[in-house]
Amino acid sequence: xxxxLKFDAGLGYQRGAIASVVDLFRGLPLADAPFALxxxxxxxxxxxxxxxxxxxxxxxxxxxxSVLSNLRAVQASNGLDESAALDGMHFSVEMETGTGKTYVxxxxxxxxxxxxxxxxxxxxxxxxxxxxxxxxxxxxxxxxLTDLYLEPFDVALYDSKxxxxxxxxxxxxSIQILVMNIQAFQRDVEExxxxxxxxxxxxxxxxxxxxxxxxxxxxxxPVVIIDEPQKMESEKSAAAIDRLQPLCTLRYSxxxxxxxxxxxxxxxxxxxxxxxxxxxxxxxxxADDNPNAAFAxxxxxxxANQRARLALNVGIGGKVTQRKKWVKVGADLxxxxxxxxxxxxxxxxxxxxxxxxxxxxxxxxxxEVTLDVAVGAFDTDVRRAQVVETVRQHLDKEKxxxxxxxxxxxxxxxxxxxxxxxIDENGSRTLGPVGEWFEEAxxxxxxxxxxxxxxxxxxxNVHDGYFSVDKKGATKDTRGESALDVxxxxxxxxxxxxxxxxxxxxxxxxxxxxxREGWDNPNVFQICTLSGARSTDRKRQEIGRGLRLPVGxxxxxxxxxxxxxxxxxxxEAYEEFARTLQTEYExxxxxxxxVVERSAFRRLALPSGDPLVPHAxxxxxxxxxxxEHLRTAGYLADDGTVTPAFRPQDDDFRLDVPDHLAAIRSxxxxxxxxxxxxxxxxxxxxxxxxxxxxxxxxxxxxxxxWDKISQRTRYRVSLSSADLVEAAxxxxxxxIERTPIGPPKVRVKTVxxxxxxxxxxxxxxxxxxxxETAAPLVLPDLLADLQNATDLTRPTLVAILRRSGRLGDFPxxxxxxxxxxxxxxxxxxxxxxxxxxxxxxxxxxxxxMLRLEQEAGEELERYASNLYEVQNQAKTPFDxxxxxxxxxxxxxxxxxxxxxxKLFVKLPRWFTVDTPIGAYNPDWAIVLDDSGxxxxxxxxxxxxxxxxxxxxxxxxxxxxxxxxxxxxAIGVDYDVETDFDAMLDRLDGVST
Numbered sequence: 005x006x007x008x009l010k011f012d013a014g015l016g017y018q019r020g021a022i023a024s025v026v027d028l029f030r031g032l033p034l035a036d037a038p039f040a041l042x043x044x045x046x047x048x049x050x051x052x053x054x055x056x057x058x059x060x061x062x063x064x065x066x067x068x069x070s071v072l073s074n075l076r077a078v079q080a081s082n083g084l085d086e087s088a089a090l091d092g093m094h095f096s097v098e099m100e101t102g103t104g105k106t107y108v109x110x111x112x113x114x115x116x117x118x119x120x121x122x123x124x125x126x127x128x129x130x131x132x133x134x135x136x137x138x139x140x141x142x143x144x145x146x147x148x149l150t151d152l153y154l155e156p157f158d159v160a161l162y163d164s165k166x167x168x169x170x171x172x173x174x175x176x177x178s179i180q181i182l183v184m185n186i187q188a189f190q191r192d193v194e195e196x197x198x199x200x201x202x203x204x205x206x207x208x209x210x211x212x213x214x215x216x217x218x219x220x221x222x223x224x225x226p227v228v229i230i231d232e233p234q235k236m237e238s239e240k241s242a243a244a245i246d247r248l249q250p251l252c253t254l255r256y257s258x259x260x261x262x263x264x265x266x267x268x269x270x271x272x273x274x275x276x277x278x279x280x281x282x283x284x285x286x287x288x289x290x291a292d293d294n295p296n297a298a299f300a301x302x303x304x305x306x307x308a309n310q311r312a313r314l315a316l317n318v319g320i321g322g323k324v325t326q327r328k329k330w331v332k333v334g335a336d337l338x339x340x341x342x343x344x345x346x347x348x349x350x351x352x353x354x355x356x357x358x359x360x361x362x363x364x365x366x367x368x369x370x371x372e373v374t375l376d377v378a379v380g381a382f383d384t385d386v387r388r389a390q391v392v393e394t395v396r397q398h399l400d401k402e403k404x405x406x407x408x409x410x411x412x413x414x415x416x417x418x419x420x421x422x423x424x425x426x427i428d429e430n431g432s433r434t435l436g437p438v439g440e441w442f443e444e445a446x447x448x449x450x451x452x453x454x455x456x457x458x459x460x461x462x463x464x465n466v467h468d469g470y471f472s473v474d475k476k477g478a479t480k481d482t483r484g485e486s487a488l489d490v491x492x493x494x495x496x497x498x499x500x501x502x503x504x505x506x507x508x509x510x511x512x513x514x515x516x517x518x519x520r521e522g523w524d525n526p527n528v529f530q531i532c533t534l535s536g537a538r539s540t541d542r543k544r545q546e547i548g549r550g551l552r553l554p555v556g557x558x559x560x561x562x563x564x565x566x567x568x569x570x571x572x573x574x575x576e577a578y579e580e581f582a583r584t585l586q587t588e589y590e591x592x593x594x595x596x597x598x599v600v601e602r603s604a605f606r607r608l609a610l611p612s613g614d615p616l617v618p619h620a621x622x623x624x625x626x627x628x629x630x631x632e633h634l635r636t637a638g639y640l641a642d643d644g645t646v647t648p649a650f651r652p653q654d655d656d657f658r659l660d661v662p663d664h665l666a667a668i669r670s671x672x673x674x675x676x677x678x679x680x681x682x683x684x685x686x687x688x689x690x691x692x693x694x695x696x697x698x699x700x701x702x703x704x705x706x707x708x709x710w711d712k713i714s715q716r717t718r719y720r721v722s723l724s725s726a727d728l729v730e731a732a733x734x735x736x737x738x739x740i741e742r743t744p745i746g747p748p749k750v751r752v753k754t755v756x757x758x759x760x761x762x763x764x765x766x767x768x769x770x771x772x773x774x775x776e777t778a779a780p781l782v783l784p785d786l787l788a789d790l791q792n793a794t795d796l797t798r799p800t801l802v803a804i805l806r807r808s809g810r811l812g813d814f815p816x817x818x819x820x821x822x823x824x825x826x827x828x829x830x831x832x833x834x835x836x837x838x839x840x841x842x843x844x845x846x847x848x849x850x851x852x853m854l855r856l857e858q859e860a861g862e863e864l865e866r867y868a869s870n871l872y873e874v875q876n877q878a879k880t881p882f883d884x885x886x887x888x889x890x891x892x893x894x895x896x897x898x899x900x901x902x903x904x905x906k907l908f909v910k911l912p913r914w915f916t917v918d919t920p921i922g923a924y925n926p927d928w929a930i931v932l933d934d935s936g937x938x939x940x941x942x943x944x945x946x947x948x949x950x951x952x953x954x955x956x957x958x959x960x961x962x963x964x965x966x967x968x969x970x971x972x973a974i975g976v977d978y979d980v981e982t983d984f985d986a987m988l989d990r991l992d993g994v995s996t
Contacts, residue, residue, distance in 0.1 A: 007411075007504035009526075010559040011107065011148045017270055017280065021097055021108045024078050024268040025254060026115045028095060032070050034059030034120065039223045055174040057224045058122045058251050068093070078267050080624065083606055087265055093252040094264035096233075098593065100275035101258045101544070102282075102524075102551030106141045109229050109256050114153045116227065117179050124173065124224035126248060127183045130235035135161070135185055137524060138231060140500065142181070157181060162188055164204035167217050174220040182221070186236050189218060190244045206247075222249040229254045234261035259544065259592035271593050276759035279563060281551040282529075282570040284757040285770060287397060288578035289390045291382035292748035293317070295324035295819035297782050298346040299380035300337065302365055302373045303328060307358040312365050314373070317380075319344050319789075323823050331365070332356075346380075346782045382750060385777040386575050387534050388441045389750040391416070392775065394532040394573045395445040397754075398512070399455050401529050405567065406458060409557035411506050414530035415549060416442075416514045423534065424469050424514045438534060442467060442512065461509035469514040500525055504555060526552040526561075532573040543585040544592060547572055571754065578755045578766050585757065586764040597763035599644040600679050602628040608671050622665070630672065633662055639676065646680040648872065648893070679761045692871055695883040696860030701853060705940065706881075706907050709931050712942050715974040716849040719966070721920060722840035723833075725800060732832035733807030739828055745813040745821050749774040783818055793826040794833065804829060830921075834962045837920040841966065843973040851915050856881055859912060872896045885910045891982065892927065895947045898984035899930065906940070907931040919966035921959060926967060926978070932991075941991065944971055944978045951982050 039055040061067030072090045079086045099105045109127075116122040129135045142159050149157070157179035160169040173180045191203045199207050205217045212220075228250040230236065234257055236245075245253060255264065258272075275281045293299070295317055303313040311332045318327040319342040329340050337351035338344065350369025357364040364374045371379050394414055402412045416438070418424050423438045435443065443463050450460045460466070502508055504527055528550040550570040553561045562568060574581050589595050605627040609619035622630070634640045637660045639650045651657050652673050659673045700706055751774045758765040790801050805811050805825070814821045860882070871884040872893055885896050887910075899908045908930045916923035930943040946964060953961045964980055971978035981987045 006501050007555065007557065008559045009144060009501065009504075009555060010561070011145065012561065013111075013148075013152055015104070017278065018104055018108050018111070020082070021099060021268045021270065022112045022115055024082060025095065025097065025112050026119050027078050028071055028074050028252075028267065029116075029120050030074055032061070032067060032074075032120075034061055034067075055220070055223055056123060056177050058124050058226060059120065060225050060251065075265055075267060082268055083603055083624070084266055084269060085603070091264045093250070094255060095252065096255045096257075096260050096263040096266045098260055098263060098266065098269045098271065099256065099258060100270055100272045100281060100551075101548040102553070103270055103275050103280050105256050105258070106138060106231070107145065109231075109254065110142065110145055110149065111152075112254070113179065113181065113227075113229070114149055114155065114157070117155065118153065122227055122251075123177065123179050124226040125179070125181045125229060126221065126226045126250070127181060127229045127231060128186055128236070128245060129183065129231045130186055131232075132185070134231055135183060138183055142183075144501075155179060159183065162205070164188065167204075167209065167212070170205070170217045170220045171212075174224055180224075182226075186241050186244065189247070190240055192244070192247065218247065222247070225249055225251045227251055227254065229256065232257050234259055237261050258548075263594075271595060272589055273595065273759050273761055279565050279568070280553070282553065282568040283565060284547055284551075284759075285569055285571045285754055286578045286581045286757055286766075287393055287571055287573045287752055287754040287771075288581065289386055289393060289573060289575050289750060289752050290577055291386050291750045291777060293324070293326055294380055294382060294748050294777075296346075296748070296817065297380040298337070298344075298351060298371075299326070299378070300351075300365075300367075300371075300373050301378035301381060302363065302375055304375075305356060305358050305363045306330075310356070310358075312353075312356045312363075314365065316341055317344055317346070318342050323826070324819050337367075345784045382748065382777045385750050385775070387438070389752065389775045390532050390534060390573050390575060391438060391441045392445040393752050393773075394530050395442065395449055395512075397571050397573065398530050399449055399458070399460075401571075402458055402511075403455060408562075408567075409506055410554060410562065410567070411504050411508070411527050411557075412511060412530075413503060413525055413528045414512050414532065415528050416512070417531070417533045418514060418516065419534070421469070421516060438514070439467075442514075446512070465509040467512035467514065468510055470516075503527070504559075506557060524549060524552060527554045528552075529554070529569070530571050530573060533575075542588055543572075543581065544588050547585070569756075578753060578757075582757050582764045582766045589764075596644070597761065598646065598679055600631065600634075600640055600646065600676060601644060602631045604679075605630050605672060605675055608668050608675065610665070610668060622668075626665075630662065630665060633660075634676070646676060650676055650680070652677055692866065692884065694860070694866060694871070694886075696857060697877060697881055697883065698857060700878065700881045700907065701856060703907065705931050706909075707853075708940075709907065709909075709929055709942050710853045712974070712976055713929050713944055713971075714851040714853070715845050716851065717843040717918070717970050717973055718846050719841055719843050719918060719920070719970075721837045723836040728832060728836050729800065729803045729807055731836065732804045732829045733809075735828040735832050736804070736808040736810055736825055739824055740810050740813055745816050745824070747817050748777050750777055751775075783815065784822070786814060786818070786822060789822050790826060790829070794829050796829070796833075801829075831958055834921045834959070838962055838965050841920070841969060843966075843970045845974055855914065856912065859914075872900075875900050879905065880908050880910075882910075889947075889949065891949050892947050895928070895981070895984055899928070902984070902988075904933045904988070905930060906933060911944075917967050917970045919963055921962055921966075924963040924967055934991075942976060944976055945987070946978075946980045948980050948982060951980065 039057060068090050071093070072087065075090070075095070076086045097105075097108070099108065113122075113125050116125075127138060129138060139159075139161060155178075158172070158176060159181045160173065160183070162169065162182055162184040169182070173182050187203075189203050189205045191201060192206045205221075208214050208216055226248060228245060228248055230245070230253055233255040236242075260266075270280075272281075276283070299315075299317045301315040303315055305312045311330045313328060314331055314337075315326050315328050316337055317324050318340070324344070329335075331337075331340070331353050333353050333356060335353045336347075337353075338347040341347050350367060351371075352368040353365060354368045355366040357366075362374075364372055366372050373379050377383070394416065398412060398414045405412060416424070418438055421436075423436045425439055426434050426436045446463050446466065449455060450463070503510060503513075503525060531546060531550050533546060547570060550572075553563065553568055556562055572581070586597060590597065603624050605622060606624045607621055608627075609621050612618060612620040614620075631640065631644075635642065637649075639647060639659070641647055650659075652659075659669055659676075661669050661672055665672065701710075752772065753769065754771040755766045756768040756770060758768065786805075787798050787801055790796070791798060794801070808825075810821075866884070866886045870887055872887055873884055874880055874882070874896075877883055879900065887893050887896060896910070899905050908928060911926055911929055913925055916925050918924075926944050927947050928943075928945045930941075930945060932941040932943060933939070934941055944967075946967070948956065948960075950956060953964075968978055979987075
């Protein structure tokens with residue numbers, strides 16, 4: 005059974021896009037312009053035939069002025085910025101991938117004919133893949149369009165070997181659609197300097213009485229529809245399109261590079277909000293770092309400076325982290341890694357290849373790393389896990405949709421055909437590694453009782469490859485634009501509806517990554533790109549193959565967002581995937597995430613007082629006035645970003661709006677809120693200079709405060725070796741009991757990529773799992789590593805390890821074991837130190853208050869989103885306070901607002917207390933009137949989210965206890981606070 009796709013002619017957003025173009029020509033005087041062209045039969049010249057042109061204006065200037073007026077009306081209706089002038093007769097329609105762009109422009113052709121009498125249309129495409137897709141769409145839509153319009157139309161694919169199609173295009177009185185690759189008419193005789201180099205369409209032809217075929221097209225003044233114009237932005241392409249002498253050009257894309265005269269916009273966020281495309285999930289497949297073997301990954305080369313960028317394992321303080329290092333020939337990774345033992349044998353850079361496409365670093369021990377292949381990584385394990393995860397996600401989706409009869413498809417893209425399928429020496433087909441992984445994963449999952457109800461076909465029937473094939477039948481790695489690829493695209497398009505049938509067992513499809521553009525099957529629910537290294541393909545291109553809404557067994561679209569979810573199985577962290585996708589949205593569409601545009605409120609509606617039309621939109625002009633009011637009130641920055649002053653989560657927050665808009669205050673608040681949320685993927689943030697108020701530091705009360713808190717101290721520690729051994733050993737045993745040591749794993753985390761005007765979010769976790777790796781192990785010198793990290797003697801360390809009883813875990817994952825043991829020993833050491841810790845003032849050693857002024861003189865800047873703007877600026881030396889949390893923000897506001905607070909300062913980063921586990925920087929110093937207003941209290945306070953020490957990190961508690969002893973030694977009141985009012989109550993002796 006083949007599924008025939010159904011089309012809905014009543015979708016509002018598509019009708020809006022169609023009307024936006026048709027209305028550009030509303031009420032314009034256009035006249036038919038027939039023309040004569042010679043006719044030939046053999047070598048005999050016959051009477052001239054009559055050509056049929058699109059209607060053309062008598063007065064081009066008046067025509068364009070009227071079009072501009074219509075364009076501005078269309079833009080106002082669609083909420084777009086109105087054009088001040090016409091940027092040529094070029095009009096842009098922006099539609100997100102998967103929302104029916106081709107359908108819309110084919111319907112627009114029919115409507116332009118019905119409304120304005122246009123008959124001549126040229127569709128220009130940039131590639132074979134898009135051309136084949138357009139032709140397939142026209143074939144699938146022909147019956148639908150004929151039923152809608154009862155109007156015949158002819159479609160021809162331009163072919164330089166069949167120039168008669170150009171003559172038919174010019175002479176026919178019915179709707180004519182000519183589909184052309186830009187490459188077919190890009191080379192002109194004058195530009196190329198000779199007839200031989202020009203395209204056939206631009207050369208004089210004897211059979212056409214010496215005329216050039218392009219003249220037949222020019223004489224019709226066609227409406228030129230440009231599909232994906234951003235791929236044809238060169239001067240050469242633009243000149244070629246202008247040579248067609250079009251009445252106008254209509255440019256359709258999701259990613260306009262230059263949106264001429266934008267008439268309609270349906271961006272990715274709008275498409276997501278309206279459920280016009282699938283929701284996006286990303287299954288992030290990432291391996292644990294492998295600290296137990298020599299690791300090296302080539303990140304890039306710099307030929308100008310004769311160096312390469314490597315990622316390698318570096319030992320720091322008992323831990324191993326991956327760091328990026330520039331290396332030249334002769335560099336020794338043993339030295340660069342901090343003396344890691346696994347790099348001891350021959351890891352010296354012997355050669356660097358800078359040749360494009362063959363970048364590599366060779367080492368003296370014979371190892372080589374390339375951009376695709378690392379050493380000591382788990383790339384193969386990651387790719388295998390991607391295949392397994394795709395199979396699992398697919399079968400789960402198939403099980404969930406079985407009752408609806410929806411066919412589920414999964415797409416795998418490989419860089420090399422041989423990864424999936426190989427040819428042995430006898431010419432027989434064999435599976436490559438990816439194919440073998442797939443069959444193993446499918447067989448294993450299909451045998452599980454969970455999927456028994458699906459009645460899954462045998463493995464040999466469920467997967468196949470779509471690759472380009474040469475004349476001998478051999479599959480080829482191609483680039484998507486060769487003659488061999490035409491047949492492959494044709495097969496993909498032909499099989500589109502067959503693959504939708506539940507009766508067709510094929511559901512796992514493998515194809516070359518270069519052929520990705522040819523795939524747009526609506527029932528693709530999983531996409532897996534298998535690259536040797538991290539995929540560098542554009543994410544929008546990757547997800548674009550699966551965004552279309554799926555179809556059911558009747559061929560109709562499914563609109564349930566719970567069903568419509570595309571899972572991208574990616575070999576990178578989900579945060580990175582979302583960040584890259586967000587950046588591409590911004591670059592491709594001009595979206596400014598987190599920015600409130602001046603037109604953002606135009607659709608908000610006020611009560612009108614008219615019972616027939618109870619509400620009226622405030623429109624673009626009032627929206628702009630409101631935007632300016634919000635900026636002046638401090639809720640919006642000059643660039644439209646939402647400032648920290650907008651805090652709708654606060655109980656007492658009330659947005660300041662103009663009186664005449666007070667009735668929709670909550671709607672305005674909601675509209676702003678949609679542009680900001682805490683977990684969005686953030687880009688680089690704006691920075692703000694902090695101003696200094698010297699007169700505050702001259703205040704006697706501030707000088708007295710600083711004199712009290714600035715005294716520095718030294719500490720002394722006494723501890724028991726036996727107690728340390730016992731405590732550390734028990735901590736190690738307990739920690740491994742709670743979290744057993746295991747080998748490195750490939751971890752999969754599936755999250756939903758939420759879309760909003762604030763940005764992309766990845767805070768909804770759907771699933772987590774892990775897969776084992778085949779990890780190579782190198783056993784390091786455990787005692788040497790522990791000595792370096794703890795400064796304890798070898799006998800003490802041996803005693804701890806033996807006492808813990810967990811040495812047997814060391815060979816399982818040497819570095820994880822070393823890291824955990826280091827952590828627990830240091831924690832026990834710190835605890836023992838605090839128990840025996842005393843502080844004493846150091847005469848003549850104080851923090852100098854002049855450093856505040858010196859720091860301000862260095863043009864102190866901080867991230868604007870982390871700042872609180874002080875209202876009572878006589879209270880503190882700086883006009884803004886840098887904050888690390890919402891709790892600090894609330895505390896800062898309370899200090900600012902409360903009249904009992906005379907002065908306060910957020911202590912600078914350099915104001916620290918020495919502790920055995922590192923420097924500690926307290927939060928606040930405060931001058932406070934007591935409850936009777938008769939005395940001054942000097943305080944140092946730390947703000948925490950919880951007062952319960954068990955809910956804080958051990959190192960936090962250790963530093964707090966050290967600080968308590970330091971400030972006790974210098975006679976300053978120090979404590980930890982979670983709430984300002986609770987602090988006052990406690991100081992005043994009020995029972996809570």
